[in-house]
Amino acid sequence: MTDRGLTRCSKVCAACDAPLSKRKGESEGNWQRRKTCGLECGYALLRYTPERRAASFWAKVNKTDSCWLWTAYRNWAGYGLFKFGPGLVNVHRISWQYRHGEIPEGMHVLHKCDVRNCVNPDHLFLGTHQDNMNDKGLKGRQAGRQLTPSATARAASPIAAPS
Numbered sequence: 001m002t003d004r005g006l007t008r009c010s011k012v013c014a015a016c017d018a019p020l021s022k023r024k025g026e027s028e029g030n031w032q033r034r035k036t037c038g039l040e041c042g043y044a045l046l047r048y049t050p051e052r053r054a055a056s057f058w059a060k061v062n063k064t065d066s067c068w069l070w071t072a073y074r075n076w077a078g079y080g081l082f083k084f085g086p087g088l089v090n091v092h093r094i095s096w097q098y099r100h101g102e103i104p105e106g107m108h109v110l111h112k113c114d115v116r117n118c119v120n121p122d123h124l125f126l127g128t129h130q131d132n133m134n135d136k137g138l139k140g141r142q143a144g145r146q147l148t149p150s151a152t153a154r155a156a157s158p159i160a161a162p163s
């Protein structure tokens with residue numbers, strides 16, 4: 001009886017979730033102990049326990065009275081990025097997840113405040129791709145016009161907040 005097929009798919013990398021397989025010539029002991037697909041993921045795992053990762057994330061945030069501004073790396077469009085596991089993730093998505101947990105499949109995290117590098121969870125809400133497009137269109141047409149924060153919140157919130 002052979003268990004090669006089973007062995008091949010029995011583990012995933014603890015840092016990036018890639019399926020792990022025993023390398024050619026790798027000792028059985030090493031294979032049993034190995035948790036990651038390679039050096040980079042091994043180091044990532046050492047450096048980034050969830051606590052350390054959260055601490056290094058929030059250390060890059062400048063909390064003003066309204067928006068919480070991401071001060072580290074931003075992409076060409078002005079959205080903040082943070083290394084999360086093997087890739088770069090939009091920081092407003094990470095912030096939403098710290099508050100609420102996993103983002104449902106296919107959903108977008110949108111800004112009520114229109115500040116692309118803002119990670120204040122109170123300024124973020126979930127929407128579909130279509131909501132995202134509508135939101136952009138709406139805000140594009142209204143460019144130059146400032147809504148008060150509460151008006152923006154009412155416009156963006158699916159539940160009207162009693163005030």
Ligand SMILES: [Zn+2]
Nearest residue numbers: 013016037041
């Ligand atoms: Zn990996």
Ligand SMILES: [Zn+2]
Nearest residue numbers: 067113118123
């Ligand atoms: Zn904001």
